[in-house]
Amino acid sequence: MGYSKYSYKMVNLRLLHNDCWTSHMDGHVVKSLGRSFDHSDNGLRALVVVSSSSMKTLKSLMDEGKIKDIVNVQRYSDKFIVDIVQEYNNSVLSILNNNGAIVLDTVKANRREYWTFVTYEYKVPMIVKELNKIGVVEKIKLSDYDGSTREIGLTESEIKYVIAAAKAGYFDYPRKVRAKDLAESLGVKESTFLYHLRNAQKKLINKLLRDLDIREQII
Structure with missing residues (x-):
């Protein structure tokens, strides 16, 4: 087994994703619990936690075709866990996956997406270039990755x-x-x-x- 000469970086970035459902969530905070690729219809499945007002917005976005489907909704306390399906192609996750990045966390808030992921430093410029094709990377921060710091x-x-x-x-x-x-x-x-x-x-x-x-x- 060889050792890589390339260093890992933890990347935190803020993205305005053009015409994505997240760009319509003005004033809302959406916490993603996890994401997976659905091979049957090339869709991106995501479990998200939202408030009552955000739930209404999600339903409106599905009616408008901004979200492909809402598979399931479960209420707990004053929050909802929502299983949604969106387009995988040209999604942030598809770009990160294609570049071998490991996603650590993501939050959608105030029409922005906030992503934290780990990747090789030399891949960051390409990731940013591809993300700028589907939106605007408004801010990015790189730091040395040390799992213990989390x-x-x-x-x-x-x-x-x-x-x-x-x-x-x-x-x-x-x-x-x-x-x-x-x-x-x-x-x-x-x-x-x-x-x-x-x-x-x-x-x-x-x-x-x-x-x-x-x-x-x-x-």
Whole structure:
């Protein structure tokens, strides 16, 4: 097995996809759970999470032919999981797949698509060139890819205490339990409990802020 001389890059980009259904989702946020290629009709299947207002917009877009089909809709709480079918040809995913990129995340919001993927650095110019044929790449950011940087890195104690705090209602307003009482139930000093809890909160918030920076605070 040989070793590649080409470096991997993590790419974050913002795209206005011309006349795609996403370009009609003004004011809406759509979170993609996963995508797959349907060989039977050359369609791109996607599971997305949307709000009630976004669900109405999706139905309108299907009636207008912007979306090929809505296969299934499942409601949970105030959200919907929607199984949609769109054209695979000239889709962002088709371009990324053809160039061997690995998709890590994607969000559609305010008529824009936000993609995070990993690819060889030398392939980035070609990907951008092809994406610009179907839309406008408005912003792109490259960074060295290190899988560990996507992890939050909580210790066992931090995981234990943040889960216990969440279950006990420590983060509720008003709080359902005091830190002193929760620490006592866990068999540790209050100072120990708060130390690990605040470390966990700091790591979680930093991860959230990094993600928001990638999205430019779109939500």
